[in-house]
Amino acid sequence: MYYDRLIFEISNPGRKGYSLPKSEFKEYSLSNNLQRNEEPMLPEVSELEVVRHYTNVSVKNFGIEKGFYPLGSCTMKYNPKINQDLSNMPEFSLHPYAPVKAAQGVLEIYYETQRILSELSGLHTFTLNPYAGAHGELIGLMIIKAYHQKQNDLKRTKIIVPDSAHGTNPATASVAGFDVVEVKSNMDGTVNVDDLKEALNDEIAGIMLTNPNTLGIFEKDILEISSLVHEAGGLLYYDGANLNPLLGLARPGDMGFDIMHINLHKTFSTPHGGGGPGSGPVGVVEHLVEFLPKPVVKKVNNQFDIEFNNDTTIGQISHFYGNIGVVLKAYSYLLSIGKENFKHIGGLSVLNANYIKESLKDDYLLPIKGICKHEFVFDGLIDKSSHVTTLDVAKRLLDYDVHPPTIYFPLIFKEALMIEPPETESKATIDNFITIMRKVAEEARTNPELVKGAPYNTVVKRLDEATAARNPIVKFRDIES
Amino acid sequence: MSKIIDGLYYANSHEWVKVEDAFAYVGITDYAQESLGEIVFVELPEEDDEISAGGELSAIESVKAASDIVSPVTGTIVMVNEELEDSPELVNEDPYENWIVKIEMENKSELEALLNAAEYKELIE
Amino acid sequence: MFKYLPHTEEDIKAMLEVVGVNNIEDLFSEIPAELMGQDLDVPFSHSELELQRRFQDLADKNTTLIPFVGAGAYDHYTPSVIRHIIERQEFLTAYTPYQPEISQGTLQYIFEYQSHICELTGMDVSNASMYDGATSTAEAMFMAIGAKKRDKILLSKTVNPNIIEVLKTYARFRNITIDYIDSIDGETSIEDFKQKNSKEYAGIIVQSPNFYGIIENYDGYREVLDETKSLFIMNSDISTLSVLKTPREYGVDIAIGDAQALGIPLGYGGPYIGYLATTKKLMRKMPGRICGVTKDTEGKRAFVLTLQAREQHIRREKANSNICSNQSLLALFVTVYLAVMGKKGLKEAQMNSFNATHYLYEQVTSLEGFDVVFNKEFFKDCVIKTTKDVSKINELLFDKGILGPLDLELFDPTMKNYLLFSATEKRTKKEIDLLVSVLEVA
Structure with missing residues (x-):
């Protein structure tokens, strides 16, 4: 049974789903002219109706505990249960204005998490205040700008972004007030060192790189690239979306990166929650620490403190101290994995990716041969005669209970299918995925119309996105009218 | 094969211009609408706005893309095609019939810098 | 192997064979050797029980207080x-x-x-x-x-x-x-x-x-x-x-x-x-x-x-x-939250907070050494001026398990001795009366 009712549609005047204690206070007056004229149309439902409604809504979703998510650049690994339990401990739910002496436990977690992230990444200090990866990028670029401003080097208004970069990179550079210089990548998405030399000059503030890049290729010339950028007076920003394969093996700081962000919801197992909350800690080398956003959590004589006063900081970028609830989960994960196991994460995720790549390269077009890191890209099916597109393949995978890979990204391949199998997926799961992918390729050859009409087994079929965008219906009242 | 109409001027950025006296009607070419796919929104400028050649005139959004429309000429916007507000898909249906703005040109000699039909055909092939 | 890593030795061997390399290290051979294998100063792996103990230790270092401050973060009831x-x-x-x-x-x-x-x-x-x-x-x-x-x-x-x-x-x-x-x-x-x-x-x-x-x-x-x-x-x-x-x-x-x-x-x-x-x-x-x-x-x-x-x-x-x-x-x-609380519950929780804050305001401003600042209608935060020592007030409240008002001087040096209080529907009359009794003797 397809359940599509909205909470407003099961509402009945007079029902309620809450109970509050009787007020012990008298009613104080509030002027009429400060009050709203009409009551908001909020639902009136009993508690069971609420629970049943959202249970029925929930089962229309796919989730990691249901099946495999080979989403490129998203690192959809298992979200351990214990992390959730520990983050729910009521002792951590303090008011943000609690005095530091009442918050030593949570401040220690903040401090220790940033310290472990510094060790793992080879950078000096992290702030955990940024709320998400894109937020981290923005803070990183503000730091680049603040650094050049402090040197009084005001000509540096441009940021180099390779054309293979995540879409957020150029958007962030622009929001931080930079002009974007896009440089073309080599065939394998790596930086073309000659083009880079050409692009570098005294107007370049820095470069944003992802390593391994979005095609899963490690920049083997990274040391040359970083010294070229530094010689030209620029800084290197590392987009941590692809950190997972290097965990415990190689560190962005050692490669010459000056600033990076980490997605705790990718590499460090915190749940994606259908799009957030995430957390995007930003790390910097020692000479940039002074620019980190305030407030800063410090350790002084074995006590933890919060510092607000600092003249060179870029300023405040969040109301309080970031998504602490997400940090608690990541800290729990860091302690669980521990020194012994970090290197297996990179190793096994890379093994999983290469195994899938080698197993499917006879059916799907592999533009970049050779060893990849945690992810790789197919440029659609090899056999394009039936005109089955990457979108069709993705939709057909839904029928087999697999979340499709990232599609149509990176933009350098027209039919891109980007696959990332995290280390928490077993050989059995991956073998099953390979079988399904081969089967879809076979169907595309023998019965292309079947694939083009997919999906069939989902609660809804393909959607009319054009009508939705032309005449947006974005709230319940729009449906009613 | 995209449709091209003789007698119009074309810009490298895929706008067409139809000249009537001092006025220029501007729209996007068949090639442009095909590349964009299903158009869902045309952002219209305000009448009386002044615009220079090469400046951003408006933006067109499709389901999966957004594209700026660059003004091929300098002048004042005297009329916008309000029909597109409710029915942006008209640009898909007939891109040459459904112009976007009418501009009173300041300098007709700017038209010489644009392409003719044959030159535009070469550009998109 | 570790509990979040499902690969057996045989799995790894079979997969390496398909990939055509001898061991996992070979998958990283293009990374310059000088970048690999740093010794990291990070904690060793914690079992679930050790992890729970560690978090309990840390939790014990926090002190849970009854908040009488809002200023952008409000202690409302969570169904x-x-x-x-x-x-x-x-x-x-x-x-x-x-x-x-x-x-x-x-x-x-x-x-x-x-x-x-x-x-x-x-x-x-x-x-x-x-x-x-x-x-x-x-x-x-x-x-x-x-x-x-x-x-x-x-x-x-x-x-x-x-x-x-x-x-x-x-x-x-x-x-x-x-x-x-x-x-x-x-x-x-x-x-x-x-x-x-x-x-x-x-x-x-x-x-x-x-x-x-x-x-x-x-x-x-x-x-x-x-x-x-x-x-x-x-x-x-x-x-x-x-x-x-x-x-x-x-x-x-x-x-x-x-x-x-x-x-x-x-x-x-x-x-x-x-x-x-x-x-x-x-x-x-x-x-x-x-x-x-x-x-x-x-x-x-x-x-x-x-x-x-x-x-x-x-x-x-x-x-x-x-x-x-x-x-x-x-x-x-x-x-x-809005489905559970609904049309009536949301308003009731908010009006209870409004009334609790007004009761607090009425009680505190009637004390010696506490005064009205703005004669304006307010909702669930309110400013009260004091002649008493602000940090001493907050110390005394802390000892009673209360998170006292925000010291507005921290944000605006002209607002010395201005306090920002708040109460929600979770605050009982008993709690507010306790707050008032501490302020009275501060």
Whole structure:
């Protein structure tokens, strides 16, 4: 049974789903002219109706505990249960204005998490205040700008972004007030060192790189690239979306990166929650620490403190101290994995990716041969005669209970299918995925119309996105009218 | 094969211009609408706005893309095609019939810098 | 192998064979040797039991206090069902709903969330949520700058100082000039606003209830802004809009703020959730995700992300915002909160908070050494002046397990001895009387 009712549609005047204690206070007056004229149309439902409604809504979703998510650049690994339990401990739910002496436990977690992230990444200090990866990028670029401003080097208004970069990179550079210089990548998405030399000059503030890049290729010339950028007076920003394969093996700081962000919801197992909350800690080398956003959590004589006063900081970028609830989960994960196991994460995720790549390269077009890191890209099916597109393949995978890979990204391949199998997926799961992918390729050859009409087994079929965008219906009242 | 109409001027950025006296009607070419796919929104400028050649005139959004429309000429916007507000898909249906703005040109000699039909055909092939 | 890593030795061997290398190290052979194998100073692996012990030790280092401070983070009641619903794996572990056929759950609650936000603000359209109330205010500023193509903004001095700090940071790097509107007696001065407003400004940002808890009245603002075709941006704790005049009723163009007060636990400052709602006219300038209704090929009603062409993954450097996520699970949190509390419960919780804060105010201002500052109507924060030593007051309260008022001198040196108090429906008369008794002898 397809359940599509909205909470407003099961509402009945007079029902309620809450109970509050009787007020012990008298009613104080509030002027009429400060009050709203009409009551908001909020639902009136009993508690069971609420629970049943959202249970029925929930089962229309796919989730990691249901099946495999080979989403490129998203690192959809298992979200351990214990992390959730520990983050729910009521002792951590303090008011943000609690005095530091009442918050030593949570401040220690903040401090220790940033310290472990510094060790793992080879950078000096992290702030955990940024709320998400894109937020981290923005803070990183503000730091680049603040650094050049402090040197009084005001000509540096441009940021180099390779054309293979995540879409957020150029958007962030622009929001931080930079002009974007896009440089073309080599065939394998790596930086073309000659083009880079050409692009570098005294107007370049820095470069944003992802390593391994979005095609899963490690920049083997990274040391040359970083010294070229530094010689030209620029800084290197590392987009941590692809950190997972290097965990415990190689560190962005050692490669010459000056600033990076980490997605705790990718590499460090915190749940994606259908799009957030995430957390995007930003790390910097020692000479940039002074620019980190305030407030800063410090350790002084074995006590933890919060510092607000600092003249060179870029300023405040969040109301309080970031998504602490997400940090608690990541800290729990860091302690669980521990020194012994970090290197297996990179190793096994890379093994999983290469195994899938080698197993499917006879059916799907592999533009970049050779060893990849945690992810790789197919440029659609090899056999394009039936005109089955990457979108069709993705939709057909839904029928087999697999979340499709990232599609149509990176933009350098027209039919891109980007696959990332995290280390928490077993050989059995991956073998099953390979079988399904081969089967879809076979169907595309023998019965292309079947694939083009997919999906069939989902609660809804393909959607009319054009009508939705032309005449947006974005709230319940729009449906009613 | 995209449709091209003789007698119009074309810009490298895929706008067409139809000249009537001092006025220029501007729209996007068949090639442009095909590349964009299903158009869902045309952002219209305000009448009386002044615009220079090469400046951003408006933006067109499709389901999966957004594209700026660059003004091929300098002048004042005297009329916008309000029909597109409710029915942006008209640009898909007939891109040459459904112009976007009418501009009173300041300098007709700017038209010489644009392409003719044959030159535009070469550009998109 | 470790419990989150399912590979057996045989699995690894078989997989290496398919890949055509001898061992896992060979998969990293192109990485320069000097970059590999650093010894890391990180903790050793904790078993689950050790982990629980470690967290309990850390938890014991915190002190749980009864808060009598709000200032942007309110200790409201959280109905039990919410946690159970949002921790269902279908909601918790799902990715962003880019594949709508298998994300109808997420998309539907986002649609319900947007509907709720529009009901409470009175606006036409809401996005799927933002990081927090401060950053949603910054995004509204960017939106106004982009829509009006003007690079200056007016900001009332009665806005929460943390939000002002965030706005200053965002503005600095984008070369936006912020000019301030004075406050008179704890309220935005409409006279100062009228005098400063001009066509150079993209709009004005105000907050009500403002930082001091005062409910501001914006009658007349719209007319002033219409003269310069500027935008009206209003920040509110959304829970208060169940009672107070809505942004729409004041003619606001962009309504923003935090929705933490819809039952989200204090959580030491996050995760919270920012909302952003606007008019139909500005809809396509709005940052972030939006969910809309459509039909599938069989005509069934379904939900889908829409107006995506505005977003960073398509516009890249031309995008007006780099946002590429929302606080989705918190959007679900407040959606369930509003379903449980409903039309009556939300208002009841808010009015109980209003009454508790007024009782506190009445009791404290009647004490020797405590005085009224602003003679204005307030909601669930209030300012009281004292002749007593502020840090001593807070020490004494701490000893009784109470988180005392915020010392406003920390934000404004002219506000020495000004205290910002707050109470919610969770505060009992007994607790408030305890607070009052400590203040009396302080």
